[in-house]
Amino acid sequence: MNENGTASxxxxxxxxxxQMAVTSECGPPRGxxxxxxxxxxxxxxxxxxxxxVTDNQTAMTRMxxxxxxxxxxxxxxxxxxxxxxxxxxxxxxQSDILGAASFNIPNMLCLSGDHQSFGxxxxxxxxHDLDSMQLVQxxxxxxxxxxxxxxxxxxxxxxxxxxxxxxxxADPFEIRIPRLAxxxxxxxxxxxxxxxxxxxxxxxxxxxxxxxxxSEKAFIMAGMTPMKSVGMAKYMKNKVPGMDVPDEIxxxxxxxxxxxxxxxxxxxxxxxxxxxxxxxxxxGFHIMAIEWEEKVPEIVERAGLFTxxxx
Amino acid sequence: xxxxxxxxxxxxxxxIDPYDRxxxxxxxxxxxxxxxxxxxxxxxxxSALTLHYQARGKAKTFGKATLERQCDREYLxxxxxxxxxxxxxxSLACGVGVQFAAETYTAxxxxxxxxxVCLGANEERxxxxxxxxxxxSCVLARTGGICPVSRCAKRVMNGPCGGSANGKCELGPDTDxxxxxxxxxxxxxxxxxxxxxxAPIKDWSTDRAGGPRTITREDIQL
Ligand code: SF4
Ligand code: SF4
Numbered sequence: 001m002n003e004n005g006t007a008s009x010x011x012x013x014x015x016x017x018x019q020m021a022v023t024s025e026c027g028p029p030r031g032x033x034x035x036x037x038x039x040x041x042x043x044x045x046x047x048x049x050x051x052x053v054t055d056n057q058t059a060m061t062r063m064x065x066x067x068x069x070x071x072x073x074x075x076x077x078x079x080x081x082x083x084x085x086x087x088x089x090x091x092x093x094q095s096d097i098l099g100a101a102s103f104n105i106p107n108m109l110c111l112s113g114d115h116q117s118f119g120x121x122x123x124x125x126x127x128h129d130l131d132s133m134q135l136v137q138x139x140x141x142x143x144x145x146x147x148x149x150x151x152x153x154x155x156x157x158x159x160x161x162x163x164x165x166x167x168x169x170a171d172p173f174e175i176r177i178p179r180l181a182x183x184x185x186x187x188x189x190x191x192x193x194x195x196x197x198x199x200x201x202x203x204x205x206x207x208x209x210x211x212x213x214x215s216e217k218a219f220i221m222a223g224m225t226p227m228k229s230v231g232m233a234k235y236m237k238n239k240v241p242g243m244d245v246p247d248e249i250x251x252x253x254x255x256x257x258x259x260x261x262x263x264x265x266x267x268x269x270x271x272x273x274x275x276x277x278x279x280x281x282x283x284g285f286h287i288m289a290i291e292w293e294e295k296v297p298e299i300v301e302r303a304g305l306f307t308x309x310x311x
Numbered sequence: 312x313x314x315x316x317x318x319x320x321x322x323x324x325x326x327i328d329p330y331d332r333x334x335x336x337x338x339x340x341x342x343x344x345x346x347x348x349x350x351x352x353x354x355x356x357x358s359a360l361t362l363h364y365q366a367r368g369k370a371k372t373f374g375k376a377t378l379e380r381q382c383d384r385e386y387l388x389x390x391x392x393x394x395x396x397x398x399x400x401x402s403l404a405c406g407v408g409v410q411f412a413a414e415t416y417t418a419x420x421x422x423x424x425x426x427x428v429c430l431g432a433n434e435e436r437x438x439x440x441x442x443x444x445x446x447x448s449c450v451l452a453r454t455g456g457i458c459p460v461s462r463c464a465k466r467v468m469n470g471p472c473g474g475s476a477n478g479k480c481e482l483g484p485d486t487d488x489x490x491x492x493x494x495x496x497x498x499x500x501x502x503x504x505x506x507x508x509x510a511p512i513k514d515w516s517t518d519r520a521g522g523p524r525t526i527t528r529e530d531i532q533l
Contacts, residue, residue, distance in 0.1 A: 085465075086465065090512075111473075112465050112467055112472045112473070113465075114474065114481065115464050115465065115474070115481055115482055117482060118481075126465065128465045128466045128467065129513075129515065130512060131465070131466075131467040131468050131469055131470070131472075131510075132467070132469075132472070133468075133469040133509060133510075134468065134469070134510075134512045137509070137512065138512070149512065165473060167473045170471070170473060170474075170475055170476065171471070171475050171476060171477060171478060171488075171491060172471075172475075172478075172491055172494045172495070174494070174498070174503065175471075175494055175503075175506055178503075178506055178507050179469075179471075179506075181507060182469060182506075182507055182509055185507075185509060186509055194473065241473075241474045241475070241476035241481050242473055242474060242475065242476050
């Protein structure tokens with residue numbers, strides 16, 4: 001495990017201490033008023049170790065992730081800067097990494113990003129100069145070599161804890177583990193997974209990751225998203241690529257009264273966290289309560305992940 | 312092969328409207344094969360435009376010619392004797408042909424009659440698909456002969472991205488995930504372990520990013 005950049009990151013310190021880490025996620029606003037993101041941050045501040053800030057998620061134009069990270073930081077919350085390769089070339093990506101480092105933003109998560117045809121600028125040009133793995137390499141290169149991709153020296157290189165995403169359920173199945181191995185070989189120090197609903201399949205993936213020693217090379221955090229309704233569960237099953245929602249979850253949500261489905265979704269989420277906390281290789285949880293941040297404290301508390309350790 | 316698509320006739324009419332004598336100039340190569348700008352298309356377009364202007368009571372002359380290649384000066388010379396008879400040329404060649412004709416005949420407006428789309432293959436009658444974006448530094452040896460630059464919507468070099476599902480791209484069920492194809496191919500070749508080699512950060516300077524590209528072959532120059 002590459003320990004570079006881990007001193008400045010609270011998230012890294014919790015993970016290294018062997019305790020379950022907890023992250024959550026905030027989407028920046030579609031406007032310039034920062035009060036909403038600050039408010040979301042305040043709600044979950046004491047319940048998580050760090051908060052991911054999405055980067056124009058689903059290709060919808062939003063306040064930039066870096067600015068929103070700074071707002072969170074000013075609230076005393078540790079941000080994880082998400083960066084997609086869709087919108088910026090290697091010049092802009094490296095420049096943003098330095099900008100983030102100048103504010104001592106200690107974590108970043110490297111992604112390719114949804115295709116722009118799903119967002120508000122479908123006629124736009126995409127960039128994809130690097131891919132997500134190459135962005136991981138770039139960030140690590142800047143930090144560890146103290147150099148830009150072009151070879152020039154960086155004054156005060158970034159000290160960042162670098163992560164990547166993994167989807168244990170996407171196709172093709174035979175490369176799920178090789179792909180994770182590749183991301184880790186590129187330098188990813190932590191991995192946040194896609195939302196997990198199919199617990200058995202996740203356990204199988206995790207077992208294979210452990211067998212290859214990957215859980216020793218990077219911290220693997222299980223992604224959790226509470227379902228708000230049976231409608232959401234069906235939507236995720238049928239419409240969101242790479243999402244594996246077993247029928248059993250849909251049946252369970254559908255079996256309770258409409259008004260109680262949201263609470264049932266929370267119950268399922270808590271049960272899953274408790275079950276996965278026992279699984280070898282799971283180093284923490286990434287709770288993505290999309291526009292439902294107020295529920296994060298309840299989930300964290302009732303799942304037995306409160307209080308957050310002091311590190 | 313270069314694949315082009317016929318421009319909507321309304322757009323062509325807007326382009327040629329200011330001119331009275333128009334030469335419709337086809338090309339015998341790629342645009343003939345993809346049925347967008349060969350001799351047959353020149354004939355059809357000439358008749359359609361003649362009828363259109365007759366109905367509007369306007370007299371326009373449409374000349375017709377189809378060259379062996381418009382991307383070759385030698386063949387472009389063939390119209391030198393008659394181009395002065397026209398106010399404009401509507402070229403049905405790809406963008407290369409249109410530009411080369413415009414460079415050869417600087418006094419005559421050159422208008423594009425097709426949209427040049429991609430470098431592609433003819434999969435079956437009436438179906439052409441993109442295969443290459445001429446990035447100038449081919450990676451096919453590493454990707455099982457399937458191009459991630461032109462066939463992956465995000466041109467990821469170490470894919471698939473998180474959006475691949477059931478072998479299809481996140482763009483939707485009409486698009487194969489290039490990386491699914493690459494994985495399948497590597498598997499069939501018994502080379503799946505190749506996938507774990509991290510693709511080097513690509514040098515795009517040989518691509519469009521490096522500016523217009525030229526190829527000089529001194530060994531064959533006259
Ligand atoms: S890698 Fe480049 S040259 Fe090779 S097929 Fe793809 S776009 Fe064309
Ligand atoms: S789904 Fe496949 S083809 Fe589509 S963008 Fe992702 S990797 Fe590329």
